[in-house]
Amino acid sequence: MNQRLLSPRFCAPFRASAMACVLLAALMGAASAQAETLRWARSTDASTLDPHALNNGPNHNLLHQVYEPLIIRTADGKLQPTLATSWALTSDPSVWEFRLRKGVKFHDGSLFTADDVLFSLQRARSPSSDMRSLLVSITDVVKVDPFTVHIKTSGTTPLLPDNLINIQILSAAWAKKHGVETPQKPTAKEETYATRNVNGTGPYTLVSREPDARTVLKQFPGYWGRGLFPLQIDELIYLPIKAPATRVAALLSGEVDFVQDLPIQDIARLHADPKLRVNQAAENRTIFLGLNVGAAPLTYSDVKDRNPLADVRVRQAFQLAIDRSAIQKAVMRGLSVPTNIIAPPFVHGYEKAFGAVGKADVAQAKKLLADAGYPNGFGITLHCTNDRYLNDEAICQAVAGFLGRAGVKTTVVSRPLAIQTAAINSQDTDFYLYGWGVPTYDSAYVFDYLVHTRGKNARGATNATRYSNDEIDRQIVSLASEGDSKKRDATIKTIWTTVQKELIYLPLHDQIQTYAMKRKFDIPVNPSNTPYFKLFQLPVDTSVAAAK
Structure with missing residues (x-):
């Protein structure tokens, strides 16, 4: 011991x-x-190993095993020290002090110091980083001593620690040696040394990488958390398996040990199998439809002289035509919570009144379309993922059916998350399905990425709607430095009120996530859908089924 x-x-x-x-x-x-090998299957792979290139779940899911931020958020929603041992505001309310963990090694054996924090935060704030919207309040990062850092912000920023949970720390020397001082540019199809190689401080090191096929990780012998965390998973074999039926068959046959992204139709069967364990919990993720309200004309519509989505009456018609309760029952089989706001209840600023879902009204939807000048409807393409969210393609087909009843001829084009994300990042879509989690548990994260004008104030990176509102932008920026909690909350409510009225997004539901695994494992569902394998304890289970 x-x-x-x-x-x-x-x-x-x-x-x-x-x-x-x-x-x-x-x-x-x-x-x-009791160290174990865990063969871990998901529907999609991480698109890159560069931790600052893209801000999406599958990337964070894998990268948290090999890299580490200063702080993580565990399944109970609490912040836990990681590479930082403590953090607090100084006597200057615009300066946070972070004390760093000593004796930490990168996978190449070099020691972690404040220099790596300064470098990583600067790298994550660079124009090519998809993480920079989280760090826009930072004005300077100062090394006080080798294990103390001061982060200065533009005014009081009470949520700065929450914004750091997915900002991974790289070795400054390693990055400079391999010419990756700035993040990879995925939208330009750029590949760098950091795309396929890692050098983190995390519990696992990279053994091999075959994108979209197989990634092998092994425990890092020099990990600082050895003796503190269970670390019972010695080897991780990450297997992206796109086809839902194939993922389930691999689990049932024993080819894999743990599956995320379970097809809903198979959950009852897996529950009934005594050799398996099934865990469920609400996920911090809302599934929604985005609408291009700014371009004229649309690219993917048969209306060539104007943009029908720019008319709020058309957006209202879409909202009324979609039956979210029917999607919950028929498509999601109860494993979703219908909502009318693009933030789950975990998030500060969420209000039940915003999330309340009204009844579908096809007749009123048709009237609104006619009033907007489309009595016979129009045609539009709905771009949809087919490998990322629970029953994503089936959701899109259901949406197309509901809109069809109102007269909107909707063509569903399904594609992998990587293609969908690239289209959203380049604004090459007019109507699309997407999902969004809120790791900071605060509404500002939603506004910074999805509502703020794209490219202005280093925000709006995932806003493909072309929505732009100078007053809302000003209010969003103010949230980063507002120290008066009552005033800040009032601003959040004002922004949400506008977002709800404008209908630039049509929320559908919050996901309920399910994991299935061999019975000897017991991996809880983290609301972020990111397992931290270093934390898992093998259950004490002496049953015959568990022994198999």
């Missing part, structure tokens, strides 16, 4: 009681010989 676990000084950064540390130590000692 590692005696450091009994030290209050060592336990304190993790907010554990002395008794909890003793119990944890006993578990670690008992479990140390």
